Amino acid sequence: MSAQPEPDAGPAERLLEHNKKILELREAIHDAKLRHRLMVACGTGTFVMLLAIALPTAITWRTYDLAPINTVLVLLALILGLGFAGVGSIETPTELIDPQYPAKGRRRSSVRELELQLELAFERRLREAIPIDLPVRNRQFAYKESIPEELEKLRKESARYRRRHNVFQLLIIIGSIGNAGAQAFSDTAQPLKSIIIGLTMLVAASAGVSGYYKFRERSFNLQQTADSIEENTNAFHLGLAPYDSGDASVNLARLTDKVEALRVEQRRREQQLDPYFAGDRFRSVASGFA
Known part of the structure; x- marks a missing residue:
């Protein structure tokens, strides 16, 4: 779990903690974007499956028996719907939710909220690095x-x-x-x-x-x-x-x-x-x- 830098820690240790938080936020943003794509794909697929069931059935009502095809489409729609619900229930790790900028009462931050926290983490790291008078060679390294x-x-x-x-x-x-x-x-x-x-x-x-x-x-x-x-x-x-x-x-x-x-x-x-x-x-x- 990521923790806030200890006040009594040295400047270098606090800077390392900020870098660790930045890396964790970047990984969380990547996961959040992937979840968003999966939710869009599953939601769109569910809608298309339901549409593929409703329209042909309405057009061919009492003319053709589409029950075998509709059964397969219903199963696909059910699987996609469960996938949508499952992906949407994945929560953001609590240690990545900034207590000063909570996710509006939710335990799952959006990509925009995580990107905001990443920008804040950059600013905190910059403020932490200002008092450290590193030699030029160290900064080049x-x-x-x-x-x-x-x-x-x-x-x-x-x-x-x-x-x-x-x-x-x-x-x-x-x-x-x-x-x-x-x-x-x-x-x-x-x-x-x-x-x-x-x-x-x-x-x-x-x-x-x-x-x-x-x-x-x-x-x-x-x-x-x-x-x-x-x-x-x-x-x-x-x-x-x-x-x-x-x-x-x-x-x-x-x-x-x-x-x-x-x-x-x-x-x-x-x-x-x-x-x-x-x-x-x-x-x-x-x-x-x-």
């Missing part, structure tokens, strides 16, 4: 230890943008093929004209969204930054140039400078893709140790 986590964040964001790009490109391809096929029979039936209009709007909207948000370019830039950071980190651990100096502190300073330069360059590329981009996507971990 802590910065280096945060690189694997930053790499994971960069790759996840790159994969998300890549999936969005692939989805919109797939919509453009399918819409273009369907549009071309529908136009070949456009003179035969009036409904096909509506299909052509819909497919044309789908292709235009997909191309516009993909071109405006530049998912492919964002994914490429993020992946390129992650690869460059990983390349420099591996060179540092293997003692390759430019990290082949006999003085370890010099190599650590070079790595810190290079990684931070790559992050700054990534933020500049992000701003070039979106003129209205004002958020700092990558929080500088070193500021937490200043």
